[in-house]
Structures are given as C-alpha cells and as structure tokens.
Amino acid sequence: MKPYLKLDHVDKVFTRGNVSSEVLKDVNLALAKGEYVSIIGHSGCGKSTMLNIIAGLTTATMGCVLLEDREVNSPGPDRAVVFQNHSLLPWLTVYQNVQLGVDKVFAKSKSKAERAAWILHNLNLVQMTHAKDKRPSEISGGMKQRVGIARALAMEPKVLLLDEPFGALDALTRAHLQDSVMALHQKLGNTIVMITHDVDEAVLLSDRIVMMTNGPSATIGEVLDVPLARPRKRLELATDPTYLKCRKRVLEFLYERHRFVEAA
Amino acid sequence: MNVQAIKTEPATALATTPAPVVAFSPKRTPALDRYGKMAREVAVRVVPPLIVFTLLMIFWELVCRRAGSTLPPPSKVFQDTKELIYHPFFDNGGTDKGLFWHLYASLVRVAYGYLLAAVAGIALGTLVGQSVWAMRGLDPIFQVLRTIPPLAWLPLALAAFRDGQPSAIFVIFITSIWPIIINTAVGIRNIPQDYRNVAAVVQLNPVEFFTKVMLPAAAPYIFTGLRIGIGLSWLAIIAAEMLIGGVGIGFFIWDAWNSSHISEIILALFYVGIVGFVLDRMIAGLGKLVTHGTSVS
Numbered sequence: 001m002k003p004y005l006k007l008d009h010v011d012k013v014f015t016r017g018n019v020s021s022e023v024l025k026d027v028n029l030a031l032a033k034g035e036y037v038s039i040i041g042h043s044g045c046g047k048s049t050m051l052n053i054i055a056g057l058t059t060a061t062m063g064c065v066l067l068e069d070r071e072v073n074s075p076g077p078d079r080a081v082v083f084q085n086h087s088l089l090p091w092l093t094v095y096q097n098v099q100l101g102v103d104k105v106f107a108k109s110k111s112k113a114e115r116a117a118w119i120l121h122n123l124n125l126v127q128m129t130h131a132k133d134k135r136p137s138e139i140s141g142g143m144k145q146r147v148g149i150a151r152a153l154a155m156e157p158k159v160l161l162l163d164e165p166f167g168a169l170d171a172l173t174r175a176h177l178q179d180s181v182m183a184l185h186q187k188l189g190n191t192i193v194m195i196t197h198d199v200d201e202a203v204l205l206s207d208r209i210v211m212m213t214n215g216p217s218a219t220i221g222e223v224l225d226v227p228l229a230r231p232r233k234r235l236e237l238a239t240d241p242t243y244l245k246c247r248k249r250v251l252e253f254l255y256e257r258h259r260f261v262e263a264a
Numbered sequence: 265m266n267v268q269a270i271k272t273e274p275a276t277a278l279a280t281t282p283a284p285v286v287a288f289s290p291k292r293t294p295a296l297d298r299y300g301k302m303a304r305e306v307a308v309r310v311v312p313p314l315i316v317f318t319l320l321m322i323f324w325e326l327v328c329r330r331a332g333s334t335l336p337p338p339s340k341v342f343q344d345t346k347e348l349i350y351h352p353f354f355d356n357g358g359t360d361k362g363l364f365w366h367l368y369a370s371l372v373r374v375a376y377g378y379l380l381a382a383v384a385g386i387a388l389g390t391l392v393g394q395s396v397w398a399m400r401g402l403d404p405i406f407q408v409l410r411t412i413p414p415l416a417w418l419p420l421a422l423a424a425f426r427d428g429q430p431s432a433i434f435v436i437f438i439t440s441i442w443p444i445i446i447n448t449a450v451g452i453r454n455i456p457q458d459y460r461n462v463a464a465v466v467q468l469n470p471v472e473f474f475t476k477v478m479l480p481a482a483a484p485y486i487f488t489g490l491r492i493g494i495g496l497s498w499l500a501i502i503a504a505e506m507l508i509g510g511v512g513i514g515f516f517i518w519d520a521w522n523s524s525h526i527s528e529i530i531l532a533l534f535y536v537g538i539v540g541f542v543l544d545r546m547i548a549g550l551g552k553l554v555t556h557g558t559s560v561s
Contacts, residue, residue: 057461087458091555092478100476101466155466166277 003030009063039200041212080152122154142173162194360417377436389448395456403460414500440493451485487551
C-alpha cells in the first residue's frame, strides 16, 4: 500500500518562556486514499494538536506530514477542516460561508455560474439548500455543522479533517449527522481523519481507529482495524459480534490507560 | 429609539397587504388593532419626555421671570430669537448668516476631521490589534496622547497650519481618533482564533482577510469607537470655533456672548444639543445596520 497521507516521526513541543512541554512524540501514521481513520484518546492527549499539524495550523517541531509524497506545513484547502464549533462566519449567510472557500479554490478553474452551481450542489449534499439564505444564528447546531461539512467538502479537499465534529450536538442529532457523514464518505470516497472521544462513533464510522496514549509525550498506542462491511447500519451493528469486539478493544485500551493516569 | 422605529416599518407594510392574505391566516391580529398597538408604543416613548420637558420649561419660566434675573425665561428667549428661528437660511455676508449656515460650517469641519480620524483610526487600530510589536511600541504613546485635552492642541495646530480651518479640522481629528484606535484594536485582538483558522484553511490573502473577516468581526467594537468619536468631535468643535472665529456655531455662541445676546446663546445650545444627538443616533443606526448578524450565537 502506498500511503496517501503520511505522518513521519512527528514530534511537537510547546515552549513558553523557558518551560517546554512535549505534547506529541514520534507519531507515525499512514493513510490510504479513501480511508476513514479516527483518532481517539483522553482529553489532553494531543489529538487536536495532531489534527492541527495535519491541517498546517500548527507546525511540527520535528518530523513532517506528507500528502501524496509532498511535504505540507501550511494550511490549505487540500486539507479542509470541519471545526468542532462549526466556525461559520456569523455575518455571512449559509451560502456565502460555503462561497468563501469555493471562490478562492476555484477562482480560475470554474466560471461564476459553475461556482454557484457547485455551492448549491454541496449544500444539497448535506441537505441544507433550504436554508441557504439564512444566517448561522438562525439555524440549529446540527444544521450549522452540516454547513461546516459542506464548506469543507466544497473545497474538494484531498483529506477531510474532522475535529470532534459531533461533540457539541445532542445524541439524536449526532446519530443523524453520523449517518450523513457515512453516506457522504460512501458516495464521494474522501480520505477522512476524525478526532473523537466517542467509542461508538469511532467504531461505527472508521476503517481504522488510532488510539493515543496519555500525554505528555503522547504517541500512538495501538491501531485497530475495523473489519466491518459498508454500508454499515447502526441498528444491525448493535448486536454484531465484530462490532462489539472492536468496541471492547477500544474500551479496554482507554480504560487501562485511564487507570494508569489515575495511579500516576 | 430610532432603530425601534425602523423595525416597526415592515409591520406597516404587512398591514397594507391585500385582504385575502389576511383571510388565510385567521390568527393574525386585525390591522386596526396593530395600528392601535403601534400608537401605544409611540405614546409610551414620546409622552414621558414631553411631560418632563414641559415641566422643566415651566420651572425655568418661573425661576427666570422675576425681576433682576440674570438669564431670560423661555418666553423671552423665543421672542428674542424668533427671527433666527424663522429665518435660518439668511446670508448677509461675513459672519452674519442664519443658524443653518453656522451649523453647516461646523458640521463640514467635523465631517472632514472625523472621516480622517475614522480612516486613520481603523487603520492604526488594526495595526495595533494585529501586531504585538506595534502594540508594545504605540500603545503607551497613545495612552499618553489621548489624555491631552482637545483645545491644548489648537495653538500647536495654528502654529503649524497658520490658518483656522485646517487647525479646527486637526483638533477634531486628534480628539476623535483615540477611541476609534483603541476600540478597533480591542476588536481585532478579540477575533476568535476559529475565524483565523477558517481564513487560513481557505487561504485568504491579507487584503481579503482584512475585508472579509477582520472588519466584520471587529465591526461592533469599531462602531463603539466611532460613536464615542463623533460625540467627542462635536464637543471639541464648539470650543475650537470659539477660538478660531469665522462662521460656525461655536463662534456664533461666542459672538452672541460678546454682544450680550443671551437668548441667542440659549437657542444655539438647543441646536447644538439636537445636532449632537442626531449625529450620535446616525452612527449608532449605521452600526446597527452594518453589524446585524455579527453577534455570535
């Protein structure tokens, strides 16, 4: 397998004054094209830092991130991020929020009419066309996150980065949105990296689950393959032995590490 | 208050829609009722200040009517200034002009000084808010300069420009720029990191980032600064004009004092107050218009 996205010996040290703390140590990860990988770990384990490094919003102290064998160290639309708190610009309408990215990425390659059609197409993918002229303050949390996903998808990213995208939503909305993301992944075949702290979410959505050890100096503790066929159905999986086994593995990992932290 | 009044306009428009529309939604209150409600709202806002104003006038009249009073009562003020009130547009050349022209001259000076201050203030505020080094270098200087009273600048300005007009404009500029700079800087500094991240991922260039993210995100703060600035401008222009002379409401007041026309001073004060109020409301209204939807939910 030739890796599509690769994290090569990534270290991250935050230095403030003469106090420095090592957040990530020797993180190595390779993703195939079209793969859905979740990163799970307790809070403070540096998983958000890891996502920011992939996104280019933070630079790695050592090591590098390779996308299609090219080093990336600054943010760009090829690694679009869906932020935890949606981060829609409140003074723009839903349509304009998506337009912001589209107009930059396709400034030369698409005509104005094509761009408009493309924006509507992406809003349609997340079923938000009906609210295109509303402002973020006028739509619900789940809808905002849908628009956030549309904004990211509309940039046609090589890798889609999801930073706890469903963390701030209630359980029902979350399940609904997870199904939407699964359907989109099925349809578009994006390469996705998702940060989560929800074990069920990780098992349900991912091809592989990357489990992080606790910080400081967090690193990848274990990588679990989730050999479940797609499309996956939430209800059927609830009693599926493979699903339960995967879930148990992740729980065991987190539980053991968690206990380890408390003892320390 | 103005903004409230604007908001009720759509209701009026709805009331004039054809009858069938009303028939489809039985829950709607009848037009008459809504007019009654609007009238009540207007009454609630207008009647109390009117009552207080009338009471104050009566009090003033009673106090100043006695013989030997140093200030004229309102009835005398009106009698003395009838000509000025009824003919605001006369122009006999020199400084012998109607009150409209005096106010106009003052407003033009304020417009120049204030617009310059707005542009320079937002630019400097952005610089100070965006760059830590600019803040470290400039902020202490700003903090000292902003405490200098407006009129203290006037002699220096006269020495530099050797003319009243640019000096007055400079005084307006230097008075109103500080709150604009400081509020803009705070607004820029408070832009959420999320917005910066979005801009970084989308790869907005600096100009696009400034116009599409910074300005709208900081707009509520900027307008706070602009509103304080316009108030200070109006405060400063009156004082400056008293010293530089020429046409202008400040000079008109000083001139009236020199000619012992106390009634004219009082009339001018009314106008100054009303114009100041309108300016403040204008900037506040503009701010509301521009920043609608900026409040993060």
